[in-house]
Amino acid sequence: MKLKSVDISKTASASSIVFEALRRAIIEGDLTEGEPLRQDEIARLFNTSRIPVREAISRLEEHGLVKTQRYKGAVVSGLSVTEAEEIFDFRALVEPEVIRRAVPQMSQETLAQARDSWAAFSEADDPMTWGELNRDFHSVLYQASGLQYHLDIIDNAMDRIDRYLRAQLVLSNGMERANEEHMGIWQACMDGNAELAAERTRQHITGARESLLQNLSNLR
Amino acid sequence: MKLKSVDISKTASASSIVFEALRRAIIEGDLTEGEPLRQDEIARLFNTSRIPVREAISRLEEHGLVKTQRYKGAVVSGLSVTEAEEIFDFRALVEPEVIRRAVPQMSQETLAQARDSWAAFSEADDPMTWGELNRDFHSVLYQASGLQYHLDIIDNAMDRIDRYLRAQLVLSNGMERANEEHMGIWQACMDGNAELAAERTRQHITGARESLLQNLSNLR
DNA sequence: ATATTTCATATTGGATCCAATTTACAATAT
DNA sequence: ATATTGTAAATTGGATCCAATATGAAATAT
The missing domain is CATH 1.10.10.10 (Winged helix-like DNA-binding domain superfamily/Winged helix DNA-binding domain)
Incomplete structure (x- = not known):
């Protein structure tokens, strides 16, 4: 049977x-x-x-x-400006390292999946699916590293700032910039250039950090 | 009243x-x-x-x-060798950065407290208080950074490997080496040399990593 | 009028009870 | 003997009930 x-x-x-x-x-x-x-x-x-x-x-x-x-x-619970800064600092430290170690292990499928998320992302209009696809894009690439502990911790960090990231990227039209940066990261992965992918990821995060802090200080 | x-x-x-x-x-x-x-x-x-x-x-x-x-x-839950490796990698990434940012903010009291933990550590005989004082030593120094999120996450990582660290440091007589390394880290902090403190912290962790993996592969 | 006290209500933390599922083992069949 | 089935005990997940505390409004005092 x-x-x-x-x-x-x-x-x-x-x-x-x-x-x-x-x-x-x-x-x-x-x-x-x-x-x-x-x-x-x-x-x-x-x-x-x-x-x-x-x-x-x-x-x-x-x-x-x-x-x-x-x-x-x-x-x-909310986030003070200081706490938000700290989480961005943390991400800027961890995520580049994770993608650096992920690049050598990326399969064709990983790259295709990431590109799909990125493409869908660039065409999304509402901030909710925008946020999801953004996370998908990075997450798919990171997952190739197989570093489960790192992935869990990054997820936790993202959970804490997700709201602020999204709210803030609607205001300033950071969509285009994020889009370009995603392309840059993806290209570096495609080329198997781990160091470049890491550096671009770092800049992607510190850029978002600055932009968020700018908005926060404008708001309050 | x-x-x-x-x-x-x-x-x-x-x-x-x-x-x-x-x-x-x-x-x-x-x-x-x-x-x-x-x-x-x-x-x-x-x-x-x-x-x-x-x-x-x-x-x-x-x-x-x-x-x-x-x-x-x-x-x-236990830890596979792979998971243990990963947590050490994570610590080797995060803790040097935390101490680097902590050094400029260390007060006399912080340094005194750390030295006390270190002194008590070097004289402790049973592995239990040994483990506690080891954690205290690093923790006191890290706390000067004021990076609460980082501190919480380091604590979590330590929670997961604490058992293995201690069990393993009883076998190989890593006590002396840890002791020397603690002295080196403390001295760098005392001198206000953040980069050196970071580098020594990194070596302290990767050293422990190698020694633990050695023992794990011997055991199984 | 303002401050303090009293007291009823709302809300949380924990204890006890019941249902769903697993586990261990005996009974049965091959 | 081995494998399968049936059944009772153990264990977990959840519902309901009770106790401890907080909240807010009315009553009282200054």
């Missing part, structure tokens, strides 16, 4: 579903800085009890996406 | 207490790789119910210290 195997373990637990939903809502800006997360309300929204909600919230806290106070509950 | 203010919020929640206790137990090696964490058993140990235990476990999972499978429970 032969039967197609179906992965039944995909049926995620309630707490994971709530966790992912809240995570998305926060990084996409649907839940904004300071917004309180009422366990009861969220539980009702997901047709579940407060137990999985609390588990989700405690995991979000480990990710740095919410802050909780005993008996007071959780609020979506 | 004047009254001394006492911070009553320090009375931590049960889940935090369980989390910290389990975290310590794992990084200190009391709970070894693959060891299953039975919610009921842990709950009894801490005179509490399974709810806070589950919260603690889910937080530990975010930290990468345990792995859980639905309906099967959590086990202490």
Whole structure:
């Protein structure tokens, strides 16, 4: 007898579903800085009890996406200018190294996938898919490195600044510049020039840093 | 009327207490790789119910210290050789940069504190306080940078390899070498030579990396 | 009017109970 | 003997209930 195997373990637990939903809502800006997360309300929204909600919230806290106070509950955490700067510095340190080590291992498929994300990105109009495709582009390239720990940590850093990045790239028309820079990075990868890809990635990040800080100081 | 203010919020929640206790137990090696964490058993140990235990476990999972499978429970996660290598690579990338930025901000007190940890370290005999003082030494120096995000991430990386580092530094008599290297790092900080401190930190880490990998391949 | 106190409500943290699933083992068949 | 099936115990995930604390508004005092 032969039967197609179906992965039944995909049926995620309630707490994971709530966790992912809240995570998305926060990084996409649907839940904004300071917004309180009422366990009861969220539980009702997901047709579940407060137990999985609390588990989700405690995991979000480990990710740095919410802050909780005993008996007071959780609020979506924001970023001070200093904290934002620091995360950009961190990315500017780690991501170039990751892509440097990824370049020698990039397959044709990796490069094709990245180009697809980049192409879709350059044509996207709304900031939401824009942000997603931007992340996809970099992520696909980084993944070739096989450095899972680094990838996880980069994801975490991105989770924290995603909102600000996107909001800010709508204001200043950084779309074109980001687009050009993506092309440059992709080309360097295509040429197998790891050092150049790293340097361009570094500039891509420090450029975004400066532009974000500019906007932040204008706003406040 | 004047009254001394006492911070009553320090009375931590049960889940935090369980989390910290389990975290310590794992990084200190009391709970070894693959060891299953039975919610009921842990709950009894801490005179509490399974709810806070589950919260603690889910937080530990975010930290990468345990792995859980639905309906099967959590086990202490180990490190493959590849993963250990990667974490050392990560540290060798991040920590030199942090100390480089910390040096210009180090106060007399910071340096004194670090020297105390180092002195105590060089005289410690049991591996447990050894590990703690080693971490203290580096941590005190890094903290002068004020880079909280970097510090948190370094802590997480240390949590994951702490066990292996310690176990391994008992075997090979790396104590003396670590001691010398600590002296070198401290001296560079004292001299305000940020680049040298960074370079010595990098060598300190890559040295530990090589020595650990040596031992791992000997063992298996 | 302002400040303080009281008290009801809302909210969180934790305990207990129930359902879903796994695991271990005995019973059965080949 | 080995493999398969059935079943009870163990274990986890989630729901409901209770206790501790915070919040906010009314009542009282200055």
